[in-house]
Amino acid sequence: MTVIEIDGLSKSYGTAKAVDGVSLRVERGEIFGMAGPNGAGKTTIVECASGSRRRDGGTLRVLGLDPQSDRRRLLQRIGVQLQEAALPDAIKVGEALRMYASFYDKPADHRDLMDAWGLADKRRAGFASLSGGWKQRLFIALALVGNPEVVFLDELTTGLDPAARRTTWGLIRDMRERGVTVVLVTHFMDEAEALCDRIAIIDRGRVVAEGSPRELVAKGRSGSLDGAYLALTGRDMA
Template sequence: MADPIVEVSHLRKTYGEKVAVDDVSFAVQPGEIFGILGPNGAGKTTTVETLAGLRTADRGTVRVRGIDTQRDPAAVRDILGVQLQEAALHDKITVREALTLFAGFYANPADPDDLLAMLDLTPHADRRFAKLSGGQKQRLSIALALIGNPEIAILDELTTGLDPQARRNTWELVERVRDSGVTILLVTHFMEEAERLCDRLVIIDAGNVVAEGTPRELIDGLEGGHTVVVRFAPEDVERGRRELGVLVDRDPEVEGAQQVGGSPSELAVTGTRRVLFSLVPALAAADLVPEDVRTVARSLEDVFLAHTGRAYTTESGDAGAPTDTALVTEGGRS
């Protein structure tokens, strides 16, 4: 395996008495999309801003290509491109003007026209920032993060506020950027986004890493928790409940059965990975033919629940870092 391109070790950052990042460690390999996933306020943005040299750590080390970004943040200026949350540009600047302006900060910038084409911004090149849609602004943010020809791009909450279609379009662009040779650190609180895009990831909660691995490794590593949803015809619901109750009592592979939401005809049967093998013969023996049987795929939300003991929501009790809504990308500098 190649040497990591990014190494974070035992990072800690506080704001007064508030602990934003408690003990975060991870390593990123060249060419991958590495996710930093967690609820709002978990410490994700503080972690990557410290990595980029925009904030000073209280403890721990952060290295990009072997360079300590805390001691020498300027040394990673041409290595690291950053798209921060709510990065702002002047309302009247056009897309092309913004790229040309930022290109002037670098000795070997990317060709603005190439970035316009790659990020589907060529038709909007002469449109002012204020007139761009949310998705177009996000694509411009990616372009600005890439204008310095960085080896690594930090994309922080890239799709927040976008509609589902714009979000999926942006995911395709992120994969296109990775395929061009750029290593990506993707900061997100969207479970589906992390599961779709990330080669590997860490899940952060309250400033700590609670899980690390590929999405598939983390999901497959869960014990129990497999669910099969059965829908009965109205006349079979009560008998189905009774038979499933008997099955729960007698079969160690089946852990429980309960109604799904407000649908009295649907029952969720939970158990081990063999729960389906127990359920189908039991229904056949009772001469119960369900209208529908479907397995429920587990997700990173189940991983979060397993490691924290609570359901995943986008909000967290941790306040995290002070908000910096005026930071503008320029190779990771404000």
């Protein structure tokens, strides 16, 4: 079943085209990666799909709903990773989970979530006192608190050290095991290859390549991918 259908999506900021005719399909239960250099348009695509930004053109369906006209209904069924600035420094882990649970009609039990994601011992810890890895774990739990069918993660591991990144990869795989469809934005090609069932490479507002990690590597070897992929991987394709 297709859970995200994007056709000809476009979005400009002023005269600058950030997204220029993007079409994508995401199937239920997969980890779908969007990789590409900074400024490629990845975040804008995610914002349009998750109902936080209006598009200029194209059609968009997430779980059969239009993120603009059915925004309220859609927000009950998706999870979006928060950016760091969204939480006050002094809020405690348990409080943050209870507060976000209150936004949903059918939230997960926040104690179960804390147990599942290893946060029970941090229940009373203030947000500002958490290390980067623990903050990411909390953001994952918050993205899941509404029992979402689709979760959008945007640069979840940026800024983490390699060990914390690996731990987070395990958590993202756990999400898929629980049946959640994951859209993962990253500018690390190794991360996309390690985690994703399918990847779209975005460059200058367009999809420049798409496929499973294996297909993309094969295309890279055959020389049929453009420079954006090579720049991302840093691989010598000769």
